[in-house]
Amino acid sequence: MFETSGITQWLFDHGVSTMALELLIAMCVLATLVSVARYIFGTRTYGIYAPILLAIAYSYTGLKYGLAITLVVILTSILSYSILKRIRMHYITRIATNYTILAMILVLFFVVIDRFGFNLENMSNIPPLAFISIAALSDFFIKQYIKKSFKGSILPLLSTIFVAIVGWFVISRDVISEYMLNNLWIVPLLTVINLLLGKFSGLRIKEYFRFRISKENASN
């Protein structure tokens, strides 16, 4: 659709693969999306790494399959951690146990999908690294769950998934990724956007709601 730019072609000729370049650009876009979400909207995610990882994983699994695996990962983590926390054991062993349970449940999930379908017939074609990346979400979730309450950890989880979905939408559009691949000036532009965001001192969108008392409440 877009003509390959000189610099892109030069990079291809000098050992940079198309896939690597696409992924690196996607990483820049996703990182900027997370900063915009945090500093403009006030969306608190599990750091910057989790939403990037999740968005890239979704781009490999497809959103439907990605969300299905995410749901299984989260439900399993909640369930297994709720049981494991009753048992006196060290933290790392507890997390490791959680991962082993998660692995078994995921295998079971694939078998169930193979048997019953549930509109997820192509599960076996998903690259294993993609669902392992989604499974890593479990660690982010449990770390938050230990420090804060269940409620306190579910909100950043939902925000992380939401930002990842937006990220997936942006990076999985062929027209966008092809345009960026052939217009590499976008990368320094993203750097400038992040530098400007770093200096932004205005209220975050969420704060407009946080610091507003509804009329109904104010008249109490």
Place this chain on the structure above:
Amino acid sequence: MQVTNSSFSKILGLNRRNQEYVRPYNSSASKAIADNKILTKRILKKELIQTPDVYKLIRSKRQLQFLDWKSLPNSFVIKPNKGTGGSGIIVFYGKKKGQEAWIRPNGSVMTKRDIILHIENILEGRFSMGSRNDIAIIEERIKTDPLLKQYSYKGVPDIRIICFNQVPVMAMLRLPTKRSNGTANLHSGAICTGIDLETGITTYSMHMQTSIFKNDTYKLIDSTLDLQENKPLSGIQIPYWNEMLKIALKCQNSSKLGYIGVDIAIDSEKGPVVFEINARPGLGIQVANQTGLRWRLEKVKDLKIKSIAHGIRVAKNLFGGEIEESIEAISGRKVLNITERISVYHKGTDISKIKRLRTVKKEIVKAFMDTGILTSRISSTLANRIGFLTTNKEIQKFNIPNRFGSFKEAQEYLDKFEKEILQIPDVKRLAKILEDGEIKIRPVFEVPIKLSDTVKVTEFVSTDAQDSTYSVVIGRSELSGYLIDTSDTF
């Protein structure tokens, strides 16, 4: 002041807090002090500021292995040295008889093995910033002051004071609830109540919305939530208020944090005890106080504060007096002093012009608020000055008796002559009044006045009392909707 869309410019957001206050005014060294409870205790101790006594410090699993459990008192608190947001803190209220097990505020019991596991998690850095290895602190449990105890569910309520440039700029009381499981953390569901900096009296109260999707929004409440007896939360006088302001500023001096949040609890025996100092205090305090932090911080930014007393004086002068505004908001009534300066406008002044024109003729007088009389009174001298001279002269021609034996007698006189006297221009009606112990008949005039920012035409009985200190006395017919503050009386 209610936070509305138009006042968002006064609000301090997280972006600006970090960019303009935390980074420039809080050095890394100062932040390191605030983030380290042991270091904070050490530094505050030098300033003779009380903090909870430390029973044990556990730095390694080996120390934990050799911990003398018998030397611990029945009630104590375990907390991580570098914990954030209250995570990892466990309070023990008492020990189970004959067992090595301790009771938590919610009634659950933790055995020695459970506690060891928790301490091991602390040592591994599970509750600490950056998950680095940490130290477990076993310290004294604060015994809450009885006054504040009645407003909180189990845990220890604390007072947060935010100071900037050596001036206390905002304060709130945090009350643990059932939902917050006895902690004073707003995000866990504790109640936050604004405090008037001048008086130390609580104003508005807020509570986080219960829905997780509204996790960061608050609702206005007026009484405690889950105690057996619901108690009003506004109007509580915080004990040791001035001392607490002093302590907060001392903490700022000793930690060298330019922008600081100081958490102080009140122990029933020791008085104010500093729980912790915070280099990045949260912004929920603005909702509790219904005003923004930003304008307050801007106001004190360039001031040169000479001493702690000076800082407190500045805070009280600049930011005090919210209590009157909040009473108005809560009860819908304004507060008037027992004596108020009011403007008395000349006869026939068009009140619609008063707001627009500054040159309107008026007399500024000190008026006395008297709920003992119904209709307001104005001295004939002042009435003459504002344009009722001719009217008063006309009335004198009727030779109304100076006194009557009874109200009945006065009424009989009125029945006879009232119609005739009311022919005089500007006389609204005649009133039977008791003045200096005598029953009199006096004319009533309509006079425009300005009382507490409200301009209105008011009925005044013109009196001829010679020895009255006040030329204007405002009666209760004009005082409905106001609360009278009598503290200036004596």
